[in-house]
Amino acid sequence: MSEAAVAHHTSTGLDSRKMAFWTFIGSECLLFGSLISTYLVYQGRSVSGPTTDILNIPLTSISTFVLLMSSLAMVLALAAVTRGDALWSRVWLATTALLGSGFLGFQAYEFTHFVHEGLTLQTSLFGSTFFVLTGFHGGHVFVGVLWLLTLLVRSFQRKLGPDKSLQVELAGLYWHFVDVVWIVIFTVVYLLRQ
Amino acid sequence: MTERAQQQSHPSTATYLIIAAILTIITLVEIGVFYVPALQRVLAPILLLLSGAKFILVVMFYMHLKQDHKLFAAIFTIPLLIAIGVAIALMALFGVFVR
Secondary structure (H helix, E strand, C coil): CCHHHHHCCCCCCCCHHHHHHHHHHHHHHHHHHHHHHHHHHHCCCCCCCCCHHHCCHHHHHHHHHHHHHHHHHHHHHHHHHHCCCHHHHHHHHHHHHHHHHHHHHHHHHHHHHHHHCCCCCCCCHHHHHHHHHHHHHHHHHHHHHHHHHHHHHHHHCCCCCHHHHHHHHHHHHHHHHHHHHHHHHHHHHHHCCC | CCHHHHHHCCCCHHHHHHHHHHHHHHHHHHHHHHCCHHHHHHHHHHHHHHHHHHHHHHHHHHCCCCCCCHHHHHHHHHHHHHHHHHHHHHHHHCCHHHC
16 A cells, blocks of 8 residues: 555544654754753853854854755755656765765864863863754754665665655655754854854 | 645745755855844844744745645644743743843
8 A cells, every 4th residue: 555545544634654753843842942942041151161162153154054955955855756766866865865974074073173172061061051952963963864874775775666755755854854953053052152 | 635745736846946045045144144243233133033034944845834734834833832932931030131
């Protein structure tokens, strides 16, 4: 039975998996809301260690652009899978995973640089809240990259046709959510620093 | 509208590219505004407005909430508003607005 046919059996006429995934994203809003709130509450209250002056805006601007473009690649991957274009679905899924990995590379460089500058998870309130917030986000990006690579493997196995487009749509929802969380983090943490 | 019909009504590639261009321009404006000393006093409202515009564009067009069933929008928006409310309440409670 195709995925679209399965969706018709629910009382709402909507696919239960998509409904469940939106509920999960709603819960993720609360998780990141609490992490961002904690960062803002403790902002400017560190008594030791480096402060927000350590943040590198040009570098983070590039990584932000990379993540934004990965969202474009993700919607193009979904469009390709929906129309049954195996070649371009692989190209765009691989591009999204590559851009996501690039973002993680920027974050790894940033974290390493901060540790060398004396900012760690234990140094100060700024260090604790910054690393927990951006680390949680980076963890989500890492999971997203693994998910995309899994879809890419499924595509090469010829198991990702138009009838399986919902699988790509759910991965896309996750990926775009990670992107919108970064849009907020980039503004609140990097640009609106005290 | 069925799931299948909703998927087929997703925006075109041209729309996706236009949204990406707008997102890039807004990001460049954000970074530009950050470096203008004259705008430092109104930096917070400007940046929050620009960031909010980017957030809405991604959610509406890339996450397809503009075309999808309203129930999905409700499931996403209600926790989002709760999260924003909790954030504002916590910041008020800890005196962030009076520093």
